[in-house]
Amino acid sequence: MTESVHIHLRINGEVRSLQVETKRTLLEVLRQDLLLTGTKRGCNQGVCGACSILVDGHSIRSCLSLAVAMQDRDIVTIEGLSDGARLDRVQQAFLDAGAIQCGFCMPGMIITAKALLDRNPRPSTEEIRHALGNNICRCSGYVKVIDAVHRAATT
Amino acid sequence: MPRREARAKATGAAAYTDDIVLPRMLYGAVLGSDYAHARIRSYNTSAAEALPGVKVVLTGEKLDGKLHGKCIEDEPILATGKVRYIGEPVAAVAAIDYATAKRALQLIDIQYEELPAVFDAEAALASDAPPIHEERKRYGGRVPPLENPNLASYTAFKEGDAEAAWSQCDVIVEDTYETPAQQHMYLEPCSTLAAFDRAADQLTIWTSTQGVFIVQYAIAKWLGMPMSKVRVIAPYIGGAFGGKGGVTNQPIAAALAIAAGAPVKLTYSREDDMTMMKSRHPSRIYMRTGARRDGTLVAREARIYLNTGAYADEGPFVNAIAVGFSRGPYRIPNIKTEAWCVYTNHLKAGGMRGFGVPQANYASELQIEAIADKLGLDPIELRTRNALVTGDKFLGGQNVDHGTLINCLEAVRRASDWEARRARRPVQPGKRRGVGVSSAAHVSAMNGAGATIKLNEDGSLTVNTGAVDVGQGSDTVLSQLAAGVLGVSLDKIKYAAPDTDFSPYNHQTGGSRTTYTVGVAVERASEHARDQILEHASEMLECSVEELELRPGGLVGVKGTATRELPFVSIAKRALYATGGPIMGTANWVYEAERFDPKRTLTAGFAPNAVGVFLFAALIVEVEVDEATGKVAIVEAWAAHDVGRAINPGAVEGQIQGGLVQGFGLALIEELLWDDGRLVNPTMMDYKVPGAMDVPYEIHPIILEDPERTGPFGARGIGEIPLNLAAPAVCNAIEHAIGRKVTTIPATGERVLRAMI
Numbered sequence: 001m002t003e004s005v006h007i008h009l010r011i012n013g014e015v016r017s018l019q020v021e022t023k024r025t026l027l028e029v030l031r032q033d034l035l036l037t038g039t040k041r042g043c044n045q046g047v048c049g050a051c052s053i054l055v056d057g058h059s060i061r062s063c064l065s066l067a068v069a070m071q072d073r074d075i076v077t078i079e080g081l082s083d084g085a086r087l088d089r090v091q092q093a094f095l096d097a098g099a100i101q102c103g104f105c106m107p108g109m110i111i112t113a114k115a116l117l118d119r120n121p122r123p124s125t126e127e128i129r130h131a132l133g134n135n136i137c138r139c140s141g142y143v144k145v146i147d148a149v150h151r152a153a154t155t
Numbered sequence: 156m157p158r159r160e161a162r163a164k165a166t167g168a169a170a171y172t173d174d175i176v177l178p179r180m181l182y183g184a185v186l187g188s189d190y191a192h193a194r195i196r197s198y199n200t201s202a203a204e205a206l207p208g209v210k211v212v213l214t215g216e217k218l219d220g221k222l223h224g225k226c227i228e229d230e231p232i233l234a235t236g237k238v239r240y241i242g243e244p245v246a247a248v249a250a251i252d253y254a255t256a257k258r259a260l261q262l263i264d265i266q267y268e269e270l271p272a273v274f275d276a277e278a279a280l281a282s283d284a285p286p287i288h289e290e291r292k293r294y295g296g297r298v299p300p301l302e303n304p305n306l307a308s309y310t311a312f313k314e315g316d317a318e319a320a321w322s323q324c325d326v327i328v329e330d331t332y333e334t335p336a337q338q339h340m341y342l343e344p345c346s347t348l349a350a351f352d353r354a355a356d357q358l359t360i361w362t363s364t365q366g367v368f369i370v371q372y373a374i375a376k377w378l379g380m381p382m383s384k385v386r387v388i389a390p391y392i393g394g395a396f397g398g399k400g401g402v403t404n405q406p407i408a409a410a411l412a413i414a415a416g417a418p419v420k421l422t423y424s425r426e427d428d429m430t431m432m433k434s435r436h437p438s439r440i441y442m443r444t445g446a447r448r449d450g451t452l453v454a455r456e457a458r459i460y461l462n463t464g465a466y467a468d469e470g471p472f473v474n475a476i477a478v479g480f481s482r483g484p485y486r487i488p489n490i491k492t493e494a495w496c497v498y499t500n501h502l503k504a505g506g507m508r509g510f511g512v513p514q515a516n517y518a519s520e521l522q523i524e525a526i527a528d529k530l531g532l533d534p535i536e537l538r539t540r541n542a543l544v545t546g547d548k549f550l551g552g553q554n555v556d557h558g559t560l561i562n563c564l565e566a567v568r569r570a571s572d573w574e575a576r577r578a579r580r581p582v583q584p585g586k587r588r589g590v591g592v593s594s595a596a597h598v599s600a601m602n603g604a605g606a607t608i609k610l611n612e613d614g615s616l617t618v619n620t621g622a623v624d625v626g627q628g629s630d631t632v633l634s635q636l637a638a639g640v641l642g643v644s645l646d647k648i649k650y651a652a653p654d655t656d657f658s659p660y661n662h663q664t665g666g667s668r669t670t671y672t673v674g675v676a677v678e679r680a681s682e683h684a685r686d687q688i689l690e691h692a693s694e695m696l697e698c699s700v701e702e703l704e705l706r707p708g709g710l711v712g713v714k715g716t717a718t719r720e721l722p723f724v725s726i727a728k729r730a731l732y733a734t735g736g737p738i739m740g741t742a743n744w745v746y747e748a749e750r751f752d753p754k755r756t757l758t759a760g761f762a763p764n765a766v767g768v769f770l771f772a773a774l775i776v777e778v779e780v781d782e783a784t785g786k787v788a789i790v791e792a793w794a795a796h797d798v799g800r801a802i803n804p805g806a807v808e809g810q811i812q813g814g815l816v817q818g819f820g821l822a823l824i825e826e827l828l829w830d831d832g833r834l835v836n837p838t839m840m841d842y843k844v845p846g847a848m849d850v851p852y853e854i855h856p857i858i859l860e861d862p863e864r865t866g867p868f869g870a871r872g873i874g875e876i877p878l879n880l881a882a883p884a885v886c887n888a889i890e891h892a893i894g895r896k897v898t899t900i901p902a903t904g905e906r907v908l909r910a911m912i
Contacts, residue, residue: 031174035176036167037167037170037171037173037174038166038167038168039167040171040342040343040393041173041344042342042343042344042425042839043425043838043839043840044424044425045425045838045839045840047838047839047840048342048839050342077167078165078166078167079166079167079168081166082166084162084166084168087162087165087166091162091165091166094161094165095157095158095161095162095165096157098157098158098805098806098808098809100158100161100164100165101394101626101627101628101809101813102341102342102343102391102392102393102394102395102625102626103160103161103163103164103165103169103391103393103626104171104341104342104343104393104394104626105342106164106165107165107167110165125852128847129847129848129852130847130848132846132847133846133847133848134846135846135847136342136839136844136846137342137847138340138341138342138394138396138813138817138844139394139626139627139809139813140809140812140813140816141809141812141813141814141815141816141817141850141854142812142816142846142847142850142852143808143812143852143854144805144808144809144812145847146847146852
């Protein structure tokens, strides 16, 4: 049988107490236990980036992270970027650039773009392509996604 | 014009199927076959059934064994009697959680007797090939029965007399082309939540699909229920590209839910999705084209083999469309094309963006290039000389109403500075540069659509069509059309979510049809509502309808006056409470396909009617080839599309850029690979699709607008045609760079190096 432990996770500014099996990923816990379903599962092997979240300001793959290893870390999911009424400037830029099609990759894409802009406020096109290189979008061809990040950098 | 639903998607609030949770919900999992071709000897599911938490274990033995399919009724819900590919669903479990369901799958014991398998389409047609569908000649469906147990369908078109015309040709080119099994790789794997209410005898399905009505019809048929007991709802869809057309895993989810009497969520893992769903048809095409010295195309013959895998799915349609587009967007008076859609022991193939045209157009455009090489003609000049123009007939005899390929070619020629760019030489040692061009045509339309538009009590409006936005932006575009007719802002229009209980019928999203076909229904329904609004206003303002005009913001006014006007809200209230009754605009129509003209085109086998209006596009691509590795990088691209009218230019650009990049994936990297029937790259780690580093930022969409006579505000559908352009332009650019043809895609480093040696 798998071991189960009690943990505290700090997510979007709130501390959540949970009983979780040690083998479970943060992605599973976010989606199934906390119903934070904005974080998506595209491949479950760390390739597509749809499950990207911010951990201490870095974009990481929640499908490759064990929930028990995330205690005492500052976790931000797509739901934590805005209350829905007023958007984060990165979210607004993705809307304004027309970058969003099916939207399934977008929570991860926006999170990764946010992490980039937090450490590099005015990235070049090459830096944006590099930073988003492991977030797969099957709809857009990336042009408008890159436009969105430029737009966010200048607003 | 931002997308209507973009805010929900950007904040994570948009619920896709797997995000929905119901009380008492169970989790489904599916066991795939371990054999490419085998007879099922026995099942033992007792250990799985005994596992705590397991509620249902289903196998083909427990279902009715009936076969189903859109074109050919050849497919069971779960394998019955035989398995025909590795990964074919053979058993399904519903349990209290996903981990328990997966554990239960491991406890299912199925005994097989292995049969010889065949994986190549031409090999499968040989008389001594192992029979995959022994019952083929007894199968029902739209495609007539055939004697050969491995032939799903055959289509042939003939115009003029190609055999006799070869002697008139000064130059003849001939080659064989191969295209791969591309995977749709929508980011959201297939998912269905099925809930069965035993007391009410009602099945409700939330699913990631291109069409709620197609699923409703299929589920009712597959499970033997009346459609009135099946309700299908489309939440947000995480991409589709053809892969979520027809049925996906809905029948299995529904069968589990009915057996369990509880909701069952069946969400595929990426690996399940890649091994159990479908791909684009791999093809092998033998083609021969001849021209006169001045570049006039004279004759073409082609034989097309499509590998449809274990089940036909939409293969016979794809096969027929490939034939219809095998001439390309050109005048070639003598043509003969035959195509075979063949069963093999691979994953099934079905519709994918382009629907047979990317395969046929790849071969065709490489042949045009080869003729230009031989005659020393500029490739754009050769294409322009032979391009279909307005008034010409497409292959099959259907009219070309907007023959604008020449405009598209000219637009990309100018934008790319073609002549100067072609003349340029390598920028750095070890790299070669090349510039290539392609043309393409596609259709837009297909089948029926309805729309209603309801004037609400507060003067706002609700549009309902049943059309599913799979990400391309149709919720926004269809709302814009209604807003355009009624002169109101978009925030006054609600687009109702597709739901078979409430929406008018709509065929699925596909065939580049939603903006055009559903758009016509929305435009007409909006006009119908407008006419009712004006009738009321004329009585209220005591003037004739002709004296009235719609004013921005939902107002009706008397022409030439500033004050004599009424808001929609007053009209809505009068209609609701005083006279006339609720205002509801309705419209329905179906694209009435022309039959092929038998005096012009001889057809044989399965040849459906012409399906829509034609549109044209052209692409120029610049590539850089690494001499040491053969790896090809796309440097820049210019694409011109005549979309009739861009209702939402940003969305059109997104379709062009996204479609091209999927096509660049097909051209350079994407290919499902099998080893003895086993898919060796069924993950996103091993099957790569283009990322932001793999494609250039410099992809320039050029939108041309020759308004479609029959389209809503002049629009045509743009969803598929960009993909038809990509692979041939890339390979023509590679040829320009290295002086050799690459006739098999994807043009991987290895294939390009081989061509160079």
